[in-house]
Amino acid sequence: MVNEEWLFERYSLFIIFHSSFFYPYLCIQRKRIMATVIYPSPIFGPVHSRRLGVSLGINLLPADGKFCTFDCIYCECGFNGDHRPHQKLPTREEVFHALETRLQDMKLNGPKPDVLTFAGNGEPTAHPQFAGIIEDTLRLRDNYFPEAKVSVLSNSTFLHKPEVFEALNKIDNNILKLDTIDATYINKVDRPTGHYDVLQVIEYMKAFKGNLIVQTLFMKGTFEGENVDNTTDEYVLPWLEVVKEINPRQVMIYTIDRETPAPNLLKATHEELDRIGKLLLEADIPCSVSY
């Protein structure tokens, strides 16, 4: 289950919460055969995990495609351009009713959720009513399952919006992506679709004063003929220094775990991830590693 054990375990080999652990349906990309993941909206799951318990997914993006302010070359939802949605975003009211209906059903019939997690077909904080939806979710959680945690997986691109920042500061697990601090690498791999200043994002992360979990994906391989290995000291050491400054309550490090839209990407090895985890522990930063 998603509990203190999960959040504060200092260095353990377990599967962290990641959207890929939900059971999605697969779609076949037209240009080349590749499994991508498009989630139902606005509610999907719940999914059982040995470590996390029962996770109920909340997807604030349309059900028929992907919308994200990044276009990561490793994204399990595929490239933005290949999965443009045609449906509208679910409204705050639609999310509220769908969530309440599902929680009522779970109250009557089970299972009891351990965590309500915002994830899915893109960036949840891009939703214009994100802050209100968080308010609703916390209220529904308190009404139906007060012990359940509320988690958000975000790429950190809307931290400059005060209402998004405040909403993330209220939830249990504020999980924010920081794959590297190298702007060139970010442009090559995370590929922001608009203005993105990693130094500014780091400052916002520091402003949470420890109330965040940093999530970082390490991988290797090539993209368009260029090396995208961020497991080497060239990337890890500057990232580590910044993570120390951010001082999160935990860092989650992981690697690609399913087919990626870009070919030629490779998983980071156990040894490489272990090495980075050890560096975090030596810096007294709680860390989880997912292989």
Ligand code: SF4
């Ligand atoms: S931030 Fe997440 S959803 Fe957005 S492109 Fe990257 S992996 Fe996909």
